[in-house]
Amino acid sequence: MQKLHDRTWTWELPAPPAALWPYLSDTARFNEAAGTPRYAVEEITQPDGSVRRRATASYKGVAVEWDDPPFEWVFEREFRQMRIFQRGPLQSLGPALKLEAGPDGGSRVTYRLGGTPRGFLGHLLFATGLLDKIGKGLEEMVRQAASFAAGQADMPFLYTPPEPAPEQRERLASLTRQIAAGSYHHNLADRLAGHIATAQEVDLIRIRPRRLARDWQVPVRHVAELCLEATRLGLLGLSWNLLCPRCGGAKATAATLDQLPQQAHCPSCNIAYDGNFTSNIEISFRPAPAIRSIGEGEFCMGGPHVSRHILVQQILQPGEQRRIVVTLPAGEYRLRTLEPGGECVIMHDGGAFPTMIAEDAATPDFTMRAATGDTIGGLVLHNLSSRKLTFVIESRAWRSDALTAHEVTTLQAFRDLLPAQVLREGEDVGIDSITLMFTDLEGSTALYERLGDAAAYRLVRRHFSFLAESIREHDGALIKTIGDAVMAAFATPEQAVRAALEIRDRIGAFNRDYLAELAAEGQAAEAAPELAIGLKMGLHGGRCIAVTLNERLDYFGSTVNMAARLQGRSRRGEVVLSAPLAADPAVAPLLDGRKLNHESAELKGFEKPVPFVRLTA
Structure with missing residues (x-):
């Protein structure tokens, strides 16, 4: 030896x-x-x-x-x-x-x-x-x-990026100018160009907008819109990644949604898994080859930084017990191994961390359990099984850097800039949680009678633009218009409710500006107040499926039906929210101080009376 x-x-x-x-x-x-x-x-x-x-x-x-x-x-x-x-x-x-x-x-x-x-x-x-x-x-x-x-250097390690060819440098400069001249730059175009030109390849293989936004200390939507615009222009390439729910690795990738498989196998974890818009399908970007070529292969695929949600990883031989000095903060943890087998989820109160025990089961696999810990600031791992195992303790509170398909497809910029990114015809993908908003104009028929078709149509289009602006500013997307009605989607309940409240609070200013224009154009002043528009809104959140309909992404399911039915219960100037949505911990504070009526009604398509909250003032 x-x-x-x-x-x-x-x-x-x-x-x-x-x-x-x-x-x-x-x-x-x-x-x-x-x-x-x-x-x-x-x-x-x-x-x-x-x-x-x-x-x-x-x-x-x-x-x-x-x-x-x-x-x-x-x-x-x-x-x-x-x-x-x-x-x-x-x-x-x-x-x-x-x-x-x-x-x-x-x-x-x-x-x-x-x-x-x-x-x-x-x-x-x-x-x-x-x-x-x-x-x-x-x-x-x-x-x-x-x-x-210590804040004394601009980057962790000295790094000299490859010298670009003259044509690459010119393409980068030209496309950066185009981004800066558009509507989605957020004054970040030069910063993105600098990142592409100087960053290490490990930062460019998979550019993740959420991580970049945190590093730049700017809103995630701003970076997402910037990257989507850069993709449309050819500065960046786009990738949809189907992430393994255990290790987080991208085990299936595709350039378009309709090419992404619904299932994948992770060879690292030896498991098969499904794709879900909400949890494990993410969008990422990398420089277009004409701008900067990125090599293939790994610099290191197993280091601690690759799996930052894993706080402890240790290899134990059969029968081995190991004590580790570590203090894990209070929170939810999953105890498992790299090898296929049992796992358990625990709530740690910040005291003695439970002992982690793996032992043989009746099947070829093994079980994982947690026993009472005996030491604060220490951790005991015990491999009672008959095989070598790699013990893993991962934080369940750790927030991924992934910008999920659910989040990006509910951004207006995604639908505006990349409308061809849709699912295969006949395919559907599950979404664990989405919040939908339906709006409709009250008395639109009377508007057409008073204004005439052309003028009323212009008003309706103007109100669509007004709605789209507020929806986009709250990280939502206008999914479609149905006559004078609008369907919008948001990734989180608070985004949807904030948008609805802002729309409701701003509709008065919208009407004042419109009526002032009517007066300036010589329309009858005494009739003008009757031409002010009134909105009715309904919101609900929950599970649904994403599909492709009429060559665009759409949503179907009982959550969609519920939101539409609640809008039907609304009256002029009101917002109607489902009771669970109004009670959401992030939504309830937004409703404080507003006049709320708690009601219930039978809604078409639902067996039992549906409770809801009517916001009237």
Whole structure:
């Protein structure tokens, strides 16, 4: 057996562990900045249901192949991995990082790198200081990350982007000017161009508007609209990703919704799963190849940063018990393994974290359970099964960076800019929660009689524009018009109710402006007040399905029917909300101080009387 060669470095840094962890644990970003080449990965399902990752790459003309096992980590404290090589000058190589609180609020960073050689070339590499050379680069990059965490640098690691060809530079500049001249730039066009030109490839492989909005500290809708416009013009390419519900990886992708499969298989987790607009179908973007070419392959596919919702991941041998020092905040957690098997969800109160126990079951799988914990600030893992298992503790409160298909398809900009993005004819996709608003004009027939067809039609179109403006500003989309009525959709209840309240509160100003124009045009002043429009609105939220109808995305189901029926119960100037919608925790505060009547009525298509809330003032 070859001797293990290892080196350990320790650095005292001014940034605390929590500030350093996001960058030192981002192994893909670290490797790219260090100049490590990409590698290809094949995921091979084993007889016991586990997954073997076989990686291949070429380093300075030397072909290498290795097993890429799961990382082990405890968030904000440590990580480690050991690659086992089947081909190349090494038998093994792996890092181990440890973060500890240092003096004066800083950190003590300990980085250990160990490996074993294979053949003459491998021994030569270690004999000539391979680990020491790597260590010099590690120290420089760790200090760069510390400078960034302390606010003293613009990026975590020094990185030189590839020099663009002259035609790429000109295309980028031209398309940026076009975006800036349009309606969806939000003064972010130059910022997007700079990101595309200078960011690391790990940031461009999958541009996620929600993550970018958080980094730029701007509204998500602004970044989403910017990216949609950039896609329409050809600056960005679009991708729909069907995310695995366990690991979050994009295991099926497509450029259009009608090409995205309804089901996928995740080789990493060895499970099949369905797509859902609300939970695991996301939209992402990447630079168009004519602007900046992004390479294929991985810089690192298993590091802690890839699965930030996983706070603890540890590999335990059969019968092994392990105690870990960690303090997990109160909240909801899922206890599971990387391997297919049992799982359980717990509510942690912030005290002693439950002991996590895996044990054999009557079936080929195993069970997972939680027992009473005995130590605050500690965690016990116990593998009572007969197989090696990778224990996982993931936060259920962690909010994904994904902008879901449900959210983006309820943006007006999506429907305006990419109208061809629809589902296959005859296909439907489930949506767990959507809020729908129906509006209608009161007395529109009388308007046509008083104004004439042409003038009344112009008024109706103007009121559509008025509605669309408020709907868009509250992150909704106008789905369709039905005569003088409007159907709009929103991803969340509060967005819909805010839009309805704003429309109701602004309708007076809309009418005043319109009547002033009538007077200026010489219309009879005494008849003008009778020409003011009145709106009736109904709102309800719940499950539904998305379909393609008349070559556009539409919604069907009892939630749609309920919202439409509630609009029918509304009178001029009123907003009618279903009782569950009015009671929603995010909606109830919006209704404080307003005059509400609680009623119920029999509605067509529903067996029992339906309770609702009528907002009259």
